[in-house]
Amino acid sequence: MEGNLIIKNANELVTCSGFKAKQGKEMSDLKIIYDGAVVIEDGIIKEVGKTEEILDKYNENDYEVIDAKDKAVLPGFVDSHTHFVFGGYRPEEFSWRLRGDSYMEIMERGGGIVNSVEATRKASKEELLETGRKRLNSMLAFGVTTVEGKSGYGLDYDTEIKQLEVMEELDKNHPVDIVKTFLGAHAIPKDYKGKEDEFIDFIIDKVLPDVAERKLAEFCDIFCEKGVFSVEQSRKLLNKAKEYGLKPKLHADEIVQLGGAELAAELGAVSADHLLQASDKGVKDMAEAGVVATILPGTAFSLKEPYARARYMIDQNCAVALATDLNPGSCFTESIPLIFSLATLYMDVTTEEAITALTINGAAAVGRADTIGSIDVGKKGDIVILEFPSYKYIPYHIGVNTVEKVVKNGKLVYDKEEIYSKMFKI
Numbered sequence: 001m002e003g004n005l006i007i008k009n010a011n012e013l014v015t016c017s018g019f020k021a022k023q024g025k026e027m028s029d030l031k032i033i034y035d036g037a038v039v040i041e042d043g044i045i046k047e048v049g050k051t052e053e054i055l056d057k058y059n060e061n062d063y064e065v066i067d068a069k070d071k072a073v074l075p076g077f078v079d080s081h082t083h084f085v086f087g088g089y090r091p092e093e094f095s096w097r098l099r100g101d102s103y104m105e106i107m108e109r110g111g112g113i114v115n116s117v118e119a120t121r122k123a124s125k126e127e128l129l130e131t132g133r134k135r136l137n138s139m140l141a142f143g144v145t146t147v148e149g150k151s152g153y154g155l156d157y158d159t160e161i162k163q164l165e166v167m168e169e170l171d172k173n174h175p176v177d178i179v180k181t182f183l184g185a186h187a188i189p190k191d192y193k194g195k196e197d198e199f200i201d202f203i204i205d206k207v208l209p210d211v212a213e214r215k216l217a218e219f220c221d222i223f224c225e226k227g228v229f230s231v232e233q234s235r236k237l238l239n240k241a242k243e244y245g246l247k248p249k250l251h252a253d254e255i256v257q258l259g260g261a262e263l264a265a266e267l268g269a270v271s272a273d274h275l276l277q278a279s280d281k282g283v284k285d286m287a288e289a290g291v292v293a294t295i296l297p298g299t300a301f302s303l304k305e306p307y308a309r310a311r312y313m314i315d316q317n318c319a320v321a322l323a324t325d326l327n328p329g330s331c332f333t334e335s336i337p338l339i340f341s342l343a344t345l346y347m348d349v350t351t352e353e354a355i356t357a358l359t360i361n362g363a364a365a366v367g368r369a370d371t372i373g374s375i376d377v378g379k380k381g382d383i384v385i386l387e388f389p390s391y392k393y394i395p396y397h398i399g400v401n402t403v404e405k406v407v408k409n410g411k412l413v414y415d416k417e418e419i420y421s422k423m424f425k426i
C-alpha cells in the first residue's frame with residue numbers, strides 16, 4: 001500500500017526535520033515551511049518545499065493531490081509506549097482507585113497486571129486480533145502512524161509469544177506500523193511469588209531465545225520497580241537481551257526512586273519510561289547517554305500521581321518523548337489530545353516541545369528516527385493533516401481530536417470529512 005501523492009498549499013508544513021532525537025533546546029525548533037508542499041513517490045518522501053517551487057517542478061496530474069489550504073500538516077505521530085494487545089478489562093480497579101486505593105496496593109493484593117494476565121491467557125488469538133485492530137483504528141484517527149506495542153500480559157511462554165504474534169499479524173494487515181517489545185518481565189506471575197530470580201531465569205532461558213530467533217520483538221523491556229523487579233534483576237535480563245540482539249527499554253522510577261534512570265544510562269537503553277521519581281543524577285546520566293526519556297502523563301493523571309519532571313528533563317538537555325501508555329489498568333486511553341493537554345497545561349512543556357516529543361523523539365524512542373518522525377526526504381510518507389491552520393490548535397482545542405486526514409506511506413487512510421459525509425449524506 002504505497003502511494004504517489006502531493007500535499008500542497010499547507011498553511012504550515014511542520015516538518016520537525018531531523019534524523020535523530022532532539023535534546024533540550026533543540027526540541028523547540030519545528031522547522032516549519034509556510035505555504036508548504038510535500039511530494040511522495042512509492043510511499044517515500046521525495047521532495048519538501050514551498051508550494052510554488054514544488055508545483056513548478058512536478059506535474060500534479062501524475063499524482064493524487066491533497067489541497068491543504070488553511071491546514072497545518074505534520075509528521076504522523078509515533079506513540080512510543082503502549083500495551084495495546086490485552087484480554088479483558090479492569091474497570092472495577094478504576095473505581096477502587098477513586099475510593100483511595102493505590103495502584104501498588106491493588107497489585108499487592110492480587111489485582112492489577114496479573115488480572116489482565118489471566119484474561120489474556122484465556123483469550124483466543126482471534127479475540128486479541130479483533131480488539132487490537134479496533135484499538136489501532138482508534139489510534140489512527142488520532143494521527144498515530146507508528147505505535148510501539150508490548151507483550152507482558154502472558155508471563156508464560158505461550159501467551160507472551162501469542163501477544164507478539166498478534167502484533168506481527170496486525171502489523172501486516174493494518175496501516176499503523178507496529179514496533180514490538182518483549183515485556184516478559186512485566187510482573188511476577190502467581191506461581192513465581194517469592195521466586196523472582198527464578199522467574200527472570202525462566203524468561204532468559206525459555207522465552208527470550210525464541211523471541212530473538214523468530215525476530216518477534218525489536219526491544220526488551222522490564223518493570224523495574226520496588227516490589228516488582230530490582231535493578232540487579234533488570235540489569236541481568238537486559239544485558240542478556242542485548243546479547244540476543246534486542247535493544248533495552250525500561251519502565252523506570254515510576255512509583256519509587258529505585259535507580260532505573262541511572263541503569264538505563266549505564267545500559268545504553270534506547271528509552272527509559274515513566275520516570276515520575278527519577279533522580280537528578282538519573283536525568284543527567286540519561287541526557288549524557290542519549291537515552292530518550294519517555295513521559296506518560298496520562299498514567300500520572302489516571303493514577304493521581306505527581307507528574308514526571310518533563311520541564312526539568314528538557315532543561316537538563318534530555319530528549320523527551322510523550323506517549324499514551326495505553327493499557328487496561330493504569331491508563332486506558334488512545335487519546336493523543338489528552339496527552340498533549342496534560343503535557344502542556346500541567347508539565348510546563350511547550351506546544352513545540354510536545355510536537356517534537358510525539359514525532360521525531362517518539363521515532364527515536366522506537367529506534368526509527370532515520371525513517372519516520374519528520375517530513376524529510378527519504379522518510380516514509382506518514383503525514384497528519386489538521387482541520388486547523390496551525391499546530392497551535394492541538395492543545396488549544398482542549399481534549400478534542402483536531403486530526404482531519406491521515407496519510408500512511410503516501411496513501412490517504414483516514415479522512416474524517418469523508419466518513420461524516422458518508423454517514424450523514426451531506
Ligand SMILES: N=CN[C@@H](CCC(=O)O)C(=O)O
Pocket residue numbers: 083112113116223251254299325327328329330331
Ligand atoms: N507500570 C507498569 N506497566 C503498565 C501498566 C500495566 C497495567 O496496569 O496493566 C504501565 O506502563 O503503566
Ligand SMILES: [Zn+2]
Pocket residue numbers: 081082083251325
Ligand atoms: Zn508501560
